[in-house]
Amino acid sequence: MTVLQESAGDTDSATGEVLLEARGVSKVFPGVRALNDVDFTVRGGEVHALVGENGAGKSTLMKIFAGLYQPDGGEVLLRGEHITLPNPLSAHHAGISVIHQEFFLMNHLTVAQNIFIGREPKLPGGILNDDHALNRQASELLARLGVDIDPKVQVGRLTVAQQQMVEIAKALSFNSSILIMDEPTAALTDTEVATLFRIIDNFVTPTSAVVYISHRMEEIKKISTQVTVLRDGELVGTRPADTLTIHDIIQLMVGRKIASDIRPEPRAATEPVLKVEGLNTAALLKNVSFTLEKGEILGFAGLMGAGRTETARALIGADPRTSGTVLVNGMPVNISNPGDAVRKGIGYLSEDRKRYGLILRQDVASNTVLASIPDFTRYGLLQDGDMRKAAEKWVKALSTKTPGVRQQVRNLSGGNQQKVVLAKWLQRDCDILIFDEPTRGIDVGAKQEIYNLLDKLTKEEGKSIIMISSEMEEVLRMSDRIVVMCDGRITGVLDNAEATQEKIMALATQFNPTESRNEA
Amino acid sequence: MSVNTNPAEAATHAGPRFAIPERYKVFLQQGMVLLVVALLAVFFTIMRPNFASWSNISSLLLASVVTGVQALGLSFVIATGGIDLTPGLGMAATSVIGALLISHDGLGLPIWVGLLGCLAAGALLGLINGSLIAYIKMQPMIATLAMMMVCWGTALVLANGRTVSLRSVEGYENIAIGQVIPGVPNGVVILILLAIAAGVVMNKTAVGRYALAIGSNKEATRISGVNTPRWEVLAYVICGVFTGISGILMSSRLSAAQPTLGQGYEMYAIAAAVIGGTSLRGGRASIFGAVIGAVTIQTIFNGLTVMGVQDQWQKVVLGVVVLVAVFVDIMRRGGKEE
Numbered sequence: 141m142t143v144l145q146e147s148a149g150d151t152d153s154a155t156g157e158v159l160l161e162a163r164g165v166s167k168v169f170p171g172v173r174a175l176n177d178v179d180f181t182v183r184g185g186e187v188h189a190l191v192g193e194n195g196a197g198k199s200t201l202m203k204i205f206a207g208l209y210q211p212d213g214g215e216v217l218l219r220g221e222h223i224t225l226p227n228p229l230s231a232h233h234a235g236i237s238v239i240h241q242e243f244f245l246m247n248h249l250t251v252a253q254n255i256f257i258g259r260e261p262k263l264p265g266g267i268l269n270d271d272h273a274l275n276r277q278a279s280e281l282l283a284r285l286g287v288d289i290d291p292k293v294q295v296g297r298l299t300v301a302q303q304q305m306v307e308i309a310k311a312l313s314f315n316s317s318i319l320i321m322d323e324p325t326a327a328l329t330d331t332e333v334a335t336l337f338r339i340i341d342n343f344v345t346p347t348s349a350v351v352y353i354s355h356r357m358e359e360i361k362k363i364s365t366q367v368t369v370l371r372d373g374e375l376v377g378t379r380p381a382d383t384l385t386i387h388d389i390i391q392l393m394v395g396r397k398i399a400s401d402i403r404p405e406p407r408a409a410t411e412p413v414l415k416v417e418g419l420n421t422a423a424l425l426k427n428v429s430f431t432l433e434k435g436e437i438l439g440f441a442g443l444m445g446a447g448r449t450e451t452a453r454a455l456i457g458a459d460p461r462t463s464g465t466v467l468v469n470g471m472p473v474n475i476s477n478p479g480d481a482v483r484k485g486i487g488y489l490s491e492d493r494k495r496y497g498l499i500l501r502q503d504v505a506s507n508t509v510l511a512s513i514p515d516f517t518r519y520g521l522l523q524d525g526d527m528r529k530a531a532e533k534w535v536k537a538l539s540t541k542t543p544g545v546r547q548q549v550r551n552l553s554g555g556n557q558q559k560v561v562l563a564k565w566l567q568r569d570c571d572i573l574i575f576d577e578p579t580r581g582i583d584v585g586a587k588q589e590i591y592n593l594l595d596k597l598t599k600e601e602g603k604s605i606i607m608i609s610s611e612m613e614e615v616l617r618m619s620d621r622i623v624v625m626c627d628g629r630i631t632g633v634l635d636n637a638e639a640t641q642e643k644i645m646a647l648a649t650q651f652n653p654t655e656s657r658n659e660a
Numbered sequence: 661m662s663v664n665t666n667p668a669e670a671a672t673h674a675g676p677r678f679a680i681p682e683r684y685k686v687f688l689q690q691g692m693v694l695l696v697v698a699l700l701a702v703f704f705t706i707m708r709p710n711f712a713s714w715s716n717i718s719s720l721l722l723a724s725v726v727t728g729v730q731a732l733g734l735s736f737v738i739a740t741g742g743i744d745l746t747p748g749l750g751m752a753a754t755s756v757i758g759a760l761l762i763s764h765d766g767l768g769l770p771i772w773v774g775l776l777g778c779l780a781a782g783a784l785l786g787l788i789n790g791s792l793i794a795y796i797k798m799q800p801m802i803a804t805l806a807m808m809m810v811c812w813g814t815a816l817v818l819a820n821g822r823t824v825s826l827r828s829v830e831g832y833e834n835i836a837i838g839q840v841i842p843g844v845p846n847g848v849v850i851l852i853l854l855a856i857a858a859g860v861v862m863n864k865t866a867v868g869r870y871a872l873a874i875g876s877n878k879e880a881t882r883i884s885g886v887n888t889p890r891w892e893v894l895a896y897v898i899c900g901v902f903t904g905i906s907g908i909l910m911s912s913r914l915s916a917a918q919p920t921l922g923q924g925y926e927m928y929a930i931a932a933a934v935i936g937g938t939s940l941r942g943g944r945a946s947i948f949g950a951v952i953g954a955v956t957i958q959t960i961f962n963g964l965t966v967m968g969v970q971d972q973w974q975k976v977v978l979g980v981v982v983l984v985a986v987f988v989d990i991m992r993r994g995g996k997e998e
Contacts, residue, residue, distance in 0.1 A: 458883060482885025498885050499876040501943055510873060513866045513882040521864045564884065 156184030156346050159218070160205065160236065160318050164214035167187040167200050167373075172201040177214065178375045180368055182318060182517070186349040187340060189364035189381065192393055198353050202320055205351075206238040207231035212567050213467040236312030239318045243303050247296030252278035254295050255310045281309045308339060317348040325359060329445060330649065337363050357386040369393055400616050403636055404595075410434040412470070413604045414486070414572050416455060419464030424450050424628040428464070432572065432606060435598050439619025440608040442648045446625040448608045449491060452574045456481035456488045482511055484572075489558070489563030489658035491577035491608070500550035504542055505531035507549050507560050511568040534563035538593065549643070555586030562593070573597065574606045579614060594618060613643050626650050689937040689989060690949050697956050704963035711966050718845060720962040721765070721955065722837065722913065725847040726906045728954035730929035731936070732858045733902025735950050736895040738933055739862070741875040741942025742793060742800035744896060745783055745808045748925035752918065753811040754781040754907035759824040759917035762832070766824065771832055785811065786900020790893030815822070815919035824917040836912035847909050851951065855904065859947040861898070868945075871895045875942025893948045928957055931978065932944040935985040956981070 160182040168176040175197045182188050190198050203209040204216065207225035215222055218234050225231045231238070245254050252275045253260075261273040278291035287305045295303060304324060306318050311319055315564070319340075325333045340350050340363060354360055360367065360381070367384055367390040369376040375393050384392075414432040418426055424447045432438050440448040454461040457477045466473055468484045475481050481488070490496035498507055508531040509516055516523050516530075531545040540559040542552055549560050558578065567572055579587045595618075597603040609615045615622055624632045624647035632647035704711040730747040737744045755778065760766035762774035785807065793801040826832050836847035862868035870891040873881040882888045906925075911917040934940065936949020936954050957978060964974045 351915065456883075477887070478883050479885045479887050488883060490883065495877070496879050498880055499873050499943075501876050502873070506869070506873075509879065510886070513869055513886075517866055521860070522869060524864075568885070 156186065156349075159219060159347075159349055161169075161217040161220075162201065162204070162211075162212050162214065163217065165201070165204060165211045165216065166213035167197075167204065167209060168212050174373050175204075175211070176373045178370065178373070180375070181378070182349045182351055182390060183366075184347045184349055185344060186366050187364045188343060188349060188351050188366045188368065189360040189448045190351055190353045190368050190370070191355070191360060191389060192370035192376075196393070197373040198370055199322065200373075200620075201370070202238060202322060202351070202353060205231065205236055205318075205320055207236075226584070227584050228415075232314050235315065235317040236320065237314055237316035237318070239304065239307045239311065239322065239324060241322050243307050245295045245303055245306060248294060250292050250294055251282075251289055251298070251309075252291035253305050254306055255281065255291075255313050259313075277313075278309070281312050284312065284342070285309055286342065287335065287339070296352075299332075301328050301335070304328070305339070312343075318351065318519065319343060319348075320351040320353070322353045323355065325354065325356060329443070333359070357389055360389065362384055383515065387390055394607065403618055404437070404618065406637060407436070409618055410436065413468065415467040415470075415477070416451075417467070419454055419466075420462045421450060421454050421459065421628075425454060425461070426628045428625075428628075428630055430630060430633065432604050433620075435592060435602055435618045437598055437605045437607055437618050439615040439622040440606060441610075441612070441615045441622055441644050442625035443610075446648065447628040448625050449576055450628070451625070452488055452576055452608060456486055456574070458488070482568060482570070485570045486572045486574065487511070487568060488569035488574045489561050489565065489578065491580055493554070493557050493561055498536050498549050498557060501548060503546045503548050504535065504540070504552075504560055505545040508534055508545070508563045508567055511564050530567055531563070534559075534566060535568075538563060539589070553582075553586070554580075555582040555590065558590060559593075560581060571602070572604050572606070574608070576608045577610065578607060579609075579611070591618060612644060616645070624648050690876045690952060691948065691990065693935060693937070693949070693952050693956060693985070697952065697959055700956075700959050700963060704966060706958075708963075708966045711963060714843065716962065716966070718843065718848070721848045722845045723962065724951075724954045724958040725836070725845075725851045726910050726913075727925065727932050727957060728775050728851045728951050729854055729902050729906040729909060730925065731932035731950035731954050732854055732947060733899035733905075733924075734929050735858065735862065735938055735945045735947060736868070736871050736898045737800075738930075738938050738940060739868070739871040739875045739942060739945040740892050740895045741868045741878070742892070743804065743897070743930070743940070744800065744899050745790060745804040745926050746789060746811055747899070747906065747929050748922040748927070749808050749811040749815065750782065750785050750900065750903040751910055751925060752815040752920065752922035753818075754778045754785070754904045755911040755917040756815045756819045756824060756919050757781045758904075758907060758912055759826055760818060762829050763824050763826055764828045771829065775833075775908055778908045779901055780856045780904070782900040782902070782907065783897050784900070786897035787893065787901060789898030791899065793896065794889035794892040812923075815895070815922075819917065819919040821919065823919070826911060826915045826917065829915075832913050836909045847913065850905075850909065854902070855947055855951045858902075859951075862945060862947050866896055867891065867898070872943055872945065875944070877943075884974020885944050928954075928978075931982045932957055934982055937989065939989070 162178060162180040164177045164179065165175055166177055178197065178201065180201065188456055190201070192198050201210060204211050205447065207228045207230050210226070216225065217223060218518050223234060225234065255278050256274055261270045261277065262268065263270045273289045277539070282291065285305060285308060289302055289305060290448050295306060298306065308319070317493050324336060328336060344350055352360070352364055364381045366378060367381050367389060368378040369389065371393060410433045412431045412436045419428040419430045428451050428552060442448050450459065453459040455466065457475045457480055466475055473484050475484065494500060499510065509527045513522070516527050528545055534540070535542060538559040540556050542556060549557055552560065575594070582590065595605065596607060598605055607618055616636070616639060620636055622634045622636065622644060623630055624634065624644055626648050631650040634643060701711070710716060730751070734744055734747060744884060758774040758778035761769050761777045762771055789804050789807055792798045793800050815995045834846065836845065838846045840846055841849060870881065870886055873886070874888055874892060878888055910921070932953030933950050934953070936953035938944060938949060960977055960981060961974050
């Protein structure tokens with residue numbers, strides 16, 4: 141990765157003025173203690189990483205600083221003085237800006253209009269907007285960030301990274317001294333990450349600081365000066381970043397010896413159930429070819445935007461493709477829409493369950509049978525009893541935690557929602573399952589359960605699985621073979637035995653097309 | 661289990677505090693609407709005892725039939741998250757088509773041909789609406805607004821701008837105002853039978869299931885392998901057929917097909933569905949609610965007429981009632997318009 145190595149050194153100063161402080165902060169939600177007596181101090185000049193597993197309390201703490209949540213105990217201090225933040229506007233006035241994972245931008249307005257929304261400079265008279273001044277001020281802000289974005293362009297036309305820059309520019313326009321960023325690099329490419337780090341570097345002065353929430357250890361090591369670890373809503377500790385290795389941080393996060401080196405048992409090759417040849421799409425994919433064997437878990441690794449999800453969607457006919465053939469059990473099949481894929485026994489479990497997987501406002505039973513409605517129709521009438529029984533069977537088989545099959549799925553936790561989507565495809569008797577980020581947004585305990593489930597599906601039920609994952613450990617732990625993608629191409633296929641994180645990362649960053657293309 | 665920071669999810673781990681199952685909540689709203697209708701009836705009866713006479717009530721119910729039938733069909737479209745503005749003037753067009761087939765000035769064919777003609781015209785209207793929306797991806801509001809004008813013009817052209825009289829067609833008026841059950845107009849019986857049929861189709865067949873699924877999350881439904889455009893079209897076809905039925909009932913009630921009658925009826929039908937608890941955002945529909953919504957509207961019109969309130973003011977009252985219904989619905993969901 142090409143990231144400014146020296147940036148960490150420049151901003152290293154644990155003795156700056158205390159800007160923002162949480163003292164003994166607690167937050168309780170019905171049934172859950174999200175934060176318990178947490179101390180957290182941000183000093184001027186810091187890039188302060190806030191880390192922890194899903195549900196550790198990072199977002200809750202961030203939302204308290206953003207004025208979105210009120211603490212149930214403890215207090216927040218700004219430059220040593222008690223402060224209440226009843227709403228996001230008060231946080232703005234206090235000089236705290238939060239860059240959320242989802243941006244709050246209006247796509248049809250221009251960059252400059254977005255930055256100064258509600259605070260537009262006026263022409264003399266104070267009624268009409270002064271567009272000229274608006275664009276000039278936006279230009280100045282963007283120049284300060286050192287980014288080349290036209291303030292007159294519509295935000296919807298920008299890349300995700302550019303939109304993030306606009307959010308940062310907006311924060312700057314409030315003269316914020318504290319910038320809190322939640323997983324800012326999740327959707328960025330390497331070069332964009334480098335730009336972001338340069339901007340963070342520019343932003344941090346002895347009187348300002350950045351709080352950086354991330355799961356990405358390498359980045360935390362590179363950019364941060366202080367690291368605070370939360371676990372299950374409690375403070376584990378705050379340490380200078382240079383005293384910690386990545387391994388140390390992970391240990392603090394999980395609080396137990398991590399079994400980092402679990403690998404699947406080696407398996408003998410079996411006959412292919414799915415063969416994809418020369419898959420191309422207009423937007424991204426270039427000549428994607430691979431083979432999935434019966435009973436295999438085929439991992440798809442790569443950076444964000446490498447084309448893994450796009451491959452899955454083109455394969456099942458959810459998005460159009462320009463060319464490519466698909467063979468199921470050796471027979472060429474024509475898949476032009478998801479209905480065709482389902483009929484060939486291919487089920488796709490999206491990374492975005494709520495958008496592509498579930499009907500949130502319907503119950504577990506309806507979601508379970510959604511792909512199999514014709515099987516439950518007799519004389520044109522749906523058989524409610526049969527549907528309920530089928531759903532109950534899968535709830536039991538997958539140990540889905542739900543009060544009953546009449547429960548609306550939006551009330552289930554992420555892991556259990558995932559099981560409902562899985563039940564839908566198992567009910568439809570799909571033999572090829574494509575899991576896109578199967579454990580995203582799922583807590584650690586449920587993750588293990590999903591892993592066991594994947595193993596059981598392949599080893600006992602004879603299903604074949606494509607598993608797209610951005611978590612390197614997950615890929616290495618689960619996959620029999622690993623397909624690595626970069627920039628819409630497959631850059632390599634590794635047997636698990638030969639695969640290492642370094643090899644995968646090398647292939648995942650192989651941006652220049654090579655002559656010898658590996659095929660599975 | 662680690663700590664869950666999402667309050668919405670966290671709340672469910674604590675267990676429901678208030679235990680009305682989600683699927684029964686919709687009855688709550690309908691119960692309330694029924695209560696409102698009853699209170700209105702009591703109020704009108706106290707003001708004008710004539711209101712409670714059987715002849716008034718039966719004419720009130722008969723007047724609810726057209727809106728009720730249109731609201732039934734519309735429920736399927738609204739379930740998919742769409743909207744259809746053609747029921748009003750579609751009724752005009754289909755009734756003119758049916759009337760021209762059977763009237764003595766027209767082709768003079770047997771009544772059943774006229775009925776089939778109405779239904780076929782309605783189905784065709786729905787097929788066009790649905791295809792424009794599901795396949796050509798037009799916005800439902802725009803596509804059906806245009807088709808509404810097409811219907812209007814078609815009705816006027818076919819009828820040559822005049823009312824097509826059906827007085828000479830023997831027995832035709834019996835479809836709506838005859839009484840197989842003494843004291844109850846056939847139209848009311850037909851509405852009840854259609855409501856039962858619509859309820860079965862909505863709740864017990866694949867069409868209803870897919871319509872609701874599409875309205876809740878079209879992409880997830882498509883990824884599940886459902887041919888979503890086809891089912892969406894079918895929802896509009898069902899709506900069109902109900903429009904055709906409303907054309908039959910209206911022309912039978914009047915013994916005439918009026919090419920100009922129907923304007924604004926789509927608004928009553930939409931209002932009936934909304935009062936009955938159907939969400940215009942899709943994914944939720946109530947057949948029973950559509951019928952009592954239609955009855956509510958006619959109770960208001962009829963009661964206010966009996967009290968001598970002007971027609972113009974009745975519309976204002978109806979508008980307020982729709983707003984209250986939506987407001988109650990939002991309150992019921994805890995202030996969240998999802």
